[in-house]
Amino acid sequence: MPFIHKLEQYDRLSDTERQLLEGAIVRQRAVPKGEDMIREGDCPAESTFLIKGFAARYSLLRNGKRQITALHVPGDFVDLHSFLVKKTDHAVMAITPCTVGTIAHETLRGISENHPHLARLLAVNIVVDGAIHRQWIVAMGRRSAREHMAHLLCELFVRLRAVGLVTDDSFDLPLTQAELGDSLGLSTVHVNRVLQDLRKEGLITWRGEALAIEDWPRLQEIAEFDPTFLSLEVEPR
């Protein structure tokens, strides 16, 4: 299960803990591309994690504009926080065809009462989600379009590498330019132009659907990217 693999990027799991998590998954289901896996205003009795595919948290404005507030990749919980906040304040949609799994809130309650180390590791997920949001705010408010795009590509590269989805410095980036624009708060034309610029400078290339990072140090420098906020260190927590 990719979410168990992801927890193992933060700290070692005991065999008992791993078995407990594997037994906690109640069901798996497919979510078609473009469909909501979580709807705004829902009060789910379970938390959902991604096994396959990309998902986006988003909010819609009255004028029809959409802001994507987070991107989720395999191994991520998309609404672990719904265990605590009950009513969801935003929706989560499948960017690609997705496979998701769920864990009942009741089970999560049991884990939090009887397995404090696991509960802390699950909490790291929520803490890291918050850290990613902070980076997005900084980028949205203060970075240029080019720096912002570079930062997002660096973030996705490191997150996908952590769950084994980077091969030869390249990864599937199944977002349309409109979806990238909704993530960055930029127009599609601007996104297109920034990507063309990064490509012309030899920083990235497209290999079919996959994006290849050709000059990681330079891309990181443009983005002022420091992966510390992703907390990808195996250490006692």
Place this chain on the structure above:
Amino acid sequence: MPRFYFDVREGARLTPDEDGLEFDSLDAAEHEAACTAAEIGRDRLPTGGSREITVEVKNEHRQRVLTITVSMQVDRVEPPPQSPRA
């Protein structure tokens, strides 16, 4: 859907759009171009390198169909005004 190309001019520097993007109408392409001009302006105009950004929209035959220009003008008062006497 028709394809449009968005060439961007910043001062003397022209960045041609090699890929283009599809939009359902010229109105949609114009709106996108206007947002793009405003966004590039936000990034570039205050730094003073160039004070004018132009987005030229071309159709699928690479014929220009519209131009959008954003500019910033900064006028300092010269000589600077004297401080009023206390």
